[in-house]
Amino acid sequence: MNAVPSAGPSRRNFLSVAGIGALALFSGGVLAGCGQRTTSVASNASEALLPTHMPLQAAAADIPGTAQGVPSAFYKYPAPFRSVQTAPLKGGKITAITNLFGTAPNARADNPAWQAIEARLGGQVDITSVSSDDYATKFNTIIAGGELPDLMLNDGAAVPNIVEFLQAKCADLTPLLGGDKIKDYPNLAAIPEVFWKQTVQAGKLYSLPIPRNLTGGSGFVNQTLLENVGIKSTEDIKDKDDFYRVAKELTNPSKNQWALGSTKFGLTMLHHMFRTPNVWKNDGGKLTRAFETDEYMAAIEFAAKLYKDGLYVPGSEGWTKSQMVNSFISGKVAMIYDGLPAYIGPTGYGRSIPAANKANKAVPFIPVGHDGGKAQTWLDNITFGTVMLKKADETKLKEVLAVANFLAAPFGSEEYLLLNYGAEGADYTLDASGNPVVTDRALLDNAVPWKYLAAPQQVVYDPSDKDIVDVMHNAYSKLIPLGVEDPCGTLFSPTNASKGAKLGQPVSDAATAVIAGRGTMDALKTAVADWKKNGGDTIRGEYESALAK
Amino acid sequence: MANPSSTLVAGLGRLKPKDTRPVWMEKPKPAVQVAKTIALVIICFLALYPLLAVLATSLSSQSEIANNNGLVLFPKEPTFAAYQTIFAGGVVTDALIRSLLITTVGTALSLVVTVAMAYGLTRRDLVGGRFFLMTALFTMLFSPGIIPSFLMVKELGLLDSYAALVLPTLMSAFNLVVVRSFFMNLPQELFEAAKIDGAGDFRILVQMVLPLSRGVLAVVGLFYAVGYWNAFFNAMLYLNDDKWPLSMILRQYVLLGQPMGDSAVAEIAVPSQAIQMAVVVISLIPIVIVFPFLQRYFTKGVLTGAIKG
Numbered sequence A: 001m002n003a004v005p006s007a008g009p010s011r012r013n014f015l016s017v018a019g020i021g022a023l024a025l026f027s028g029g030v031l032a033g034c035g036q037r038t039t040s041v042a043s044n045a046s047e048a049l050l051p052t053h054m055p056l057q058a059a060a061a062d063i064p065g066t067a068q069g070v071p072s073a074f075y076k077y078p079a080p081f082r083s084v085q086t087a088p089l090k091g092g093k094i095t096a097i098t099n100l101f102g103t104a105p106n107a108r109a110d111n112p113a114w115q116a117i118e119a120r121l122g123g124q125v126d127i128t129s130v131s132s133d134d135y136a137t138k139f140n141t142i143i144a145g146g147e148l149p150d151l152m153l154n155d156g157a158a159v160p161n162i163v164e165f166l167q168a169k170c171a172d173l174t175p176l177l178g179g180d181k182i183k184d185y186p187n188l189a190a191i192p193e194v195f196w197k198q199t200v201q202a203g204k205l206y207s208l209p210i211p212r213n214l215t216g217g218s219g220f221v222n223q224t225l226l227e228n229v230g231i232k233s234t235e236d237i238k239d240k241d242d243f244y245r246v247a248k249e250l251t252n253p254s255k256n257q258w259a260l261g262s263t264k265f266g267l268t269m270l271h272h273m274f275r276t277p278n279v280w281k282n283d284g285g286k287l288t289r290a291f292e293t294d295e296y297m298a299a300i301e302f303a304a305k306l307y308k309d310g311l312y313v314p315g316s317e318g319w320t321k322s323q324m325v326n327s328f329i330s331g332k333v334a335m336i337y338d339g340l341p342a343y344i345g346p347t348g349y350g351r352s353i354p355a356a357n358k359a360n361k362a363v364p365f366i367p368v369g370h371d372g373g374k375a376q377t378w379l380d381n382i383t384f385g386t387v388m389l390k391k392a393d394e395t396k397l398k399e400v401l402a403v404a405n406f407l408a409a410p411f412g413s414e415e416y417l418l419l420n421y422g423a424e425g426a427d428y429t430l431d432a433s434g435n436p437v438v439t440d441r442a443l444l445d446n447a448v449p450w451k452y453l454a455a456p457q458q459v460v461y462d463p464s465d466k467d468i469v470d471v472m473h474n475a476y477s478k479l480i481p482l483g484v485e486d487p488c489g490t491l492f493s494p495t496n497a498s499k500g501a502k503l504g505q506p507v508s509d510a511a512t513a514v515i516a517g518r519g520t521m522d523a524l525k526t527a528v529a530d531w532k533k534n535g536g537d538t539i540r541g542e543y544e545s546a547l548a549k
Numbered sequence B: 001m002a003n004p005s006s007t008l009v010a011g012l013g014r015l016k017p018k019d020t021r022p023v024w025m026e027k028p029k030p031a032v033q034v035a036k037t038i039a040l041v042i043i044c045f046l047a048l049y050p051l052l053a054v055l056a057t058s059l060s061s062q063s064e065i066a067n068n069n070g071l072v073l074f075p076k077e078p079t080f081a082a083y084q085t086i087f088a089g090g091v092v093t094d095a096l097i098r099s100l101l102i103t104t105v106g107t108a109l110s111l112v113v114t115v116a117m118a119y120g121l122t123r124r125d126l127v128g129g130r131f132f133l134m135t136a137l138f139t140m141l142f143s144p145g146i147i148p149s150f151l152m153v154k155e156l157g158l159l160d161s162y163a164a165l166v167l168p169t170l171m172s173a174f175n176l177v178v179v180r181s182f183f184m185n186l187p188q189e190l191f192e193a194a195k196i197d198g199a200g201d202f203r204i205l206v207q208m209v210l211p212l213s214r215g216v217l218a219v220v221g222l223f224y225a226v227g228y229w230n231a232f233f234n235a236m237l238y239l240n241d242d243k244w245p246l247s248m249i250l251r252q253y254v255l256l257g258q259p260m261g262d263s264a265v266a267e268i269a270v271p272s273q274a275i276q277m278a279v280v281v282i283s284l285i286p287i288v289i290v291f292p293f294l295q296r297y298f299t300k301g302v303l304t305g306a307i308k309g
Helices: A011-032 A112-121 A132-145 A162-169 A180-184 A193-199 A223-228 A240-250 A268-274 A294-308 A321-329 A349-356 A394-407 A414-421 A466-482 A494-515 A521-548 B004-012 B030-058 B062-067 B081-122 B129-141 B146-155 B163-169 B173-184 B188-196 B201-212 B214-230 B233-238 B246-257 B272-301
Strands: A093-100 A124-131 A151-154 A207-214 A220-222 A258-260 A280-283 A286-289 A333-336 A362-364 A381-389 A428-430 A436-438
Touching: A093 A132, A093 A394, A112 A124, A112 A394, A112 A414, A124 A132, A124 B246, A132 A151, A132 B146, A132 B233, A151 A394, A193 A207, A193 A381, A207 A466, A220 A223, A223 A240, A240 A258, A240 A268, A240 A294, A240 A333, A268 A294, A286 A521, A294 A494, A294 A521, A321 A333, A321 A349, A321 B062, A321 B272, A349 A362, A349 A466, A349 B062, A362 A466, A381 A394, A414 A436, A494 A521, B030 B272, B062 B272, B081 B129, B081 B163, B081 B173, B081 B201, B081 B214, B081 B246, B081 B272, B129 B173, B146 B163, B146 B233, B163 B214, B163 B233, B173 B214, B188 B201, B201 B214, B214 B246, B214 B272, B233 B246, B246 B272
Parallel strands: A093 A124, A093 A151, A258 A333
Antiparallel strands: A151 A381, A207 A381, A220 A333, A220 A362, A280 A286, A428 A436
């Protein structure tokens, strides 16, 4: 070893200095395109001119929906009607990027459904389908590449500086869709106002909604196990002490049965019982974050008691989704939290529970207030996401909106049948009741993600079992009226976008520690205080400013 | 005739009579044989159990999977529904053919480029040889990042083409170093003799160097082939789904554990966990087929460059 430091650069430190210099050189140029936010402000959605809601004279539902947002329900597919008379594209082409869930579809040349849809559209739609796990990477790469598609899914997470991106690159749709202007697109006009509110940023209509059924629900319960302990429905549970008693009776470790067991404790049903706010609470313009409230703390303390007394499967908080689903289907766990859409469909709980054990039946959990009063649920599933349109001249925008109008054709229309079930004959046939019965190739032909570019308001439909439809509709009828929206759901806060998740993680960790018996309520309160100090109050201020506009 | 005292000395390592054998060549005692057998059986069981569980789960129904906490060992009613779903419609078979072509062509091109550059860099009289070597080594330390790579591929007009999966990763600096190191350890006198006899560099490479380098070429070829076979990130970034290789298609099946409410409307009730296990089985098959043929080269070649002389 040389005891005297060398006077000039050695080979080793030359490489590292050169590397750091090159990195800085590249980073400066590349990151400039990513939007270093110095001027973003919180934005309010309430200023925009929302499209006028114009319900379609669509097929009559077996159980009609409500103005509050409870979806319509159908036991069978109605006689199809044509909702779009003129082909939107005149031989032209549009491009799109959106999520792909599940398998890659059959290619266009070997996909009769895709060909039939494009024949109806009168042109070609080139879709870049990206798995949701990869969407942020791919979409940001495409933004950097500079060639944006005509339609782009905003999943809420891919673009952190969304307001700047919308203002710089996306079309303001207010002049084309605001107010009565939307009458040129009747299928889009049939989407209720609650969904359009989610598409507004900085006071303008910037995207199209992909509606869902408003609430993610409160979880599910194995009704057979519940009836075995003398309870017909979770609505018969009187209060939190009665819930505790029922949970205790449902727990029998010697028979490998527990009352509760969900990933991250499945706290949603408890929060609904204790009326925890939906992310934020708004008291006359003053905002309080949910975990700052007494209701949140009470729910956590109750969960800790349930865990300490052995009513949760030990270690279940770390389960994967598959483990949780398997435990519920097998009857090991009586109550879980999973989204309401997980009930319906070929692999939903409505079918998979009886398939595993004919005696068992699952139903959605309908919560009761912890004190015997009404519970409070969350309207936390209003849209899947929104779809942005690239800036273009008015002619092009109208062409793209016409395509979106086609894709948003309502349930009961010919277009909905084509988009969701494929080409008649190749992908489905109609049974005696007029319900589509899919063929073997339908899964791959229908995997093209049309419904993640534009979609109508959802309905409840399952021709295989009337009971499943009734159970789902009953759940929505009970849960939606109890629901509250996140008052900041349509607002944008730059601080929340850049570090909200990171700031909230210690609070979540502290709550987990309390429930698992490793931490104290004082530590949780300290974590909340740290959140406020480290940026939470800034986020609150930005949202309050936006609300005040 | 064996002398007991010489046997004792042999045990001390100083004298070794011809008629005693080393300990490891002696016939083992029965108790030792039994212990070894038990140990091997346990090790084989530990290795085979997860493979059996994966295969059995891929042949099970959702009810059976749920009732067995997610892993089945002996399905009561085996079903090939998961495999039927995966192979239905030709998406997987088309992707398999694409992967085979990309792997074959990519591996061949990568070997050609790597061998050519490695051989060139062993020539002491190569002008700028050190510069080219340092440039290649530089890429081992610094990668360009996702966006610069994407912009480069886009500028070259390679987006949505199979060349985008081959050209950006055509040569690995690590493999270049391994091959170059091997070439430099070959006896140089052979090549000097060939030169005296009038052979050019190309002839020496093809007729002398390559035949002596089968081991290292098999190893490096296997590294490249596995890399091309498993590559999905570049496929996600540069290709549309109609050109996805098998790794991307199978990954989509694995990601089928997405929220059930957003799954396809089709009425095919195949459990997603069985499909995930079927995907694992399918992805193992090519490696299981290829590896036994290359194993002898792999075992020998993996030490290439690590031991001098």
